[in-house]
Amino acid sequence: MLGWIGKAGLLFGMMASAMAADGVKSMADESRTVASQLVAQIRGELVKELERTGPIRAITVCKYSVPEITSSLSRQTGMRVTRxxxxxxxxxxxxPDVWEQKALLDFEKRVAKGEKVESLELQELVDEPIGRYFRYMKAIPMSAACLPCHGPVNQISEGVRAQLATEYPLDRAYEYQVGQVRGAVSIKKLLSGKD
Ligand code: HEC
Structure with missing residues (x-):
C-alpha cells in the first residue's frame, strides 16, 4: 500500500507526465502548422518569381528567401526549423543528420506503398548525449513548379544549369519527378537538458 506521500508522488508523477504529453502534443501541432505554412509559402513565392522573372532569378527564392524565412521562424517559435x-x-x-536520414527513407518507403507525400509526417522524442529532444519532420512534395531547377537535367535550361553549377558544385538535387519526396521541413527542440 502507498502512504499519502507515495500517493501524492504518484499523482504528481501522473500529472507531470500528462502535462509533458500535452506539451509534446502542442509542440507537434505548432510544428505541423509552421511546416505546412512554410511549404505553401515557398511554393507561392517560387511560382510568383518564376512567372515574373523566370527561373534564373527565381534561384534567389530557394537560396536567400527560404533560409531567411526558416531562421525567422526559428526565432519566433524557439524551435530550430530547417529544410x-x-x-x-x-x-x-x-x-540531413542520422534521425532525419531515417525519417526521409521512411517517407520514401511510405510513398512507394501509395501514401501521399502531402500527408507524410513523423514526430518522436529522441535522447541525445546532452538531453531529450522533440523532433518533427514534414515531407516537401516535388511539384511541377520545382521542375525548372530540380527536375530531369535534360529539361533544365542551359542558363539555370550553368548558374547552379557555379554556385553548387556538389549539387545532387536533380532528376526528381513530380509526386516524389523532394525533402522535408525538420523541426527540433531541446526539451530537458542533462545536468
Ligand atoms: C529557380 C530554381 C529553383 C526552383 C524552381 C526550386 N528550387 Fe529548390 N532549390 C534551389 C536552390 C538554388 C537551392 C539551394 C538553396 C541553398 O543555397 O540553400 C534549393 C534547395 C531546395 C531544398 C533544400 C535542400 C537542398 O537540396 O539543398 C529543398 C527542400 C527545395 N529546394 C525544394 C524545392 C521545391 C519543393 C520546389 C518547388 C516548389 C523548389 N525547390 C523549386 C532552386 C530552386
Whole structure:
C-alpha cells in the first residue's frame, strides 16, 4: 500500500507526465502548422518569381528567401526549423543528420506503398548525449513548379544549369519527378537538458 506521500508522488508523477504529453502534443501541432505554412509559402513565392522573372532569378527564392524565412521562424517559435534532403543541392544547409536520414527513407518507403507525400509526417522524442529532444519532420512534395531547377537535367535550361553549377558544385538535387519526396521541413527542440 502507498502512504499519502507515495500517493501524492504518484499523482504528481501522473500529472507531470500528462502535462509533458500535452506539451509534446502542442509542440507537434505548432510544428505541423509552421511546416505546412512554410511549404505553401515557398511554393507561392517560387511560382510568383518564376512567372515574373523566370527561373534564373527565381534561384534567389530557394537560396536567400527560404533560409531567411526558416531562421525567422526559428526565432519566433524557439524551435530550430530547417529544410533537409537525401540529395541536397546545398551541402552546408540541406544535409540531413542520422534521425532525419531515417525519417526521409521512411517517407520514401511510405510513398512507394501509395501514401501521399502531402500527408507524410513523423514526430518522436529522441535522447541525445546532452538531453531529450522533440523532433518533427514534414515531407516537401516535388511539384511541377520545382521542375525548372530540380527536375530531369535534360529539361533544365542551359542558363539555370550553368548558374547552379557555379554556385553548387556538389549539387545532387536533380532528376526528381513530380509526386516524389523532394525533402522535408525538420523541426527540433531541446526539451530537458542533462545536468
Ligand atoms: C529557380 C530554381 C529553383 C526552383 C524552381 C526550386 N528550387 Fe529548390 N532549390 C534551389 C536552390 C538554388 C537551392 C539551394 C538553396 C541553398 O543555397 O540553400 C534549393 C534547395 C531546395 C531544398 C533544400 C535542400 C537542398 O537540396 O539543398 C529543398 C527542400 C527545395 N529546394 C525544394 C524545392 C521545391 C519543393 C520546389 C518547388 C516548389 C523548389 N525547390 C523549386 C532552386 C530552386
Amino acid at each position: 533537409v534532403s537525401l540529395r541536397a543541392r546545398n551541402k552546408s544547409l540541406g544535409e
